[in-house]
Each structure stands twice: as C-alpha cells, then as structure tokens.
Amino acid sequence: MARFLAALILVLVLISMLQTMVMASHGHGGHHYEDKKKFGPGSLKSSECPSECSRRCKKTQYHKACMFFCQKCCRKCLCVPPGYYGNKAVCPCYNNWKTKEGGPKCP
CATH class of the missing domain: 1.20.5 (Single alpha-helices involved in coiled-coils or other helix-helix interfaces)
Incomplete structure (x- = not known):
C-alpha cells in the first residue's frame, strides 16, 4: 500500500x-492570444493609451504609478499587453524596457 x-x-x-x-x-x-495584431507592437495609436492603461491598471492598488508608467511605455511601444498583469511577451518593447536598476519599467 x-x-x-x-x-x-x-x-x-x-x-x-x-x-x-x-x-x-x-x-x-x-x-493564448491568437490575435497578435490587437495586442502586438504598433497595435495602438497614442490616443488609445489612456483607455488601454486604464484597463491594464484597473485592479492594482498602485493605480496612479501604474497609469504613469503604463502610458509612458504605451507611447513608446504603441502597445499594452492584454490582461491586468503578465502577458508581456505579446509586446516585446513593453516587456524589454528596463529601469536603470534592471527591473521592469512597464507594469
């Protein structure tokens, strides 16, 4: 047994x-996000960043900081990953932008 x-x-x-x-x-x-055009690099216009970042940062307790960095990243990369966290591989620019200390810049 x-x-x-x-x-x-x-x-x-x-x-x-x-x-x-x-x-x-x-x-x-x-x-699995099959529609890469919807979330991938260059999938947004800079005018769409506030609404996409609002969606991305909706559930965080650090909403103000999340919105600030998300919009900064969105303007540079023209994409915001799907979901509230993670999934950054869908948007390599967003994923690979690091702080001076080497941590992730984008939420």
Whole structure:
C-alpha cells in the first residue's frame, strides 16, 4: 500500500511539472492570444493609451504609478499587453524596457 501511494504521488508530481513546462514554453503563462495584431507592437495609436492603461491598471492598488508608467511605455511601444498583469511577451518593447536598476519599467 505504501509503494502504491508513493508511486501515485510521484506520478502527480511529474504531471504537474509537465504541465508547468508546457505553459512556460508558450511564453504567456498559459494564455493564448491568437490575435497578435490587437495586442502586438504598433497595435495602438497614442490616443488609445489612456483607455488601454486604464484597463491594464484597473485592479492594482498602485493605480496612479501604474497609469504613469503604463502610458509612458504605451507611447513608446504603441502597445499594452492584454490582461491586468503578465502577458508581456505579446509586446516585446513593453516587456524589454528596463529601469536603470534592471527591473521592469512597464507594469
């Protein structure tokens, strides 16, 4: 019985690791955004930045700072990733712009 339980736990751990590797290999945390033109580089006009950043920063407790940096990034990159956080791989410019300290500049 103990061997069966140990084998079951091992199988569950392996399945979990496999699922994590598959999700990571997609680069979107498991989300798939087929319409790259809607979110990708150059998909926005600078006049659309305030509304897109408002959507992006909607759920953060640091709304003012999020809006400031999001709009700065949006004006430069002309894109804002989908969702409230993450998904930055959809917009490489937004993802790769770093602070002087090397941290992410864009929320």
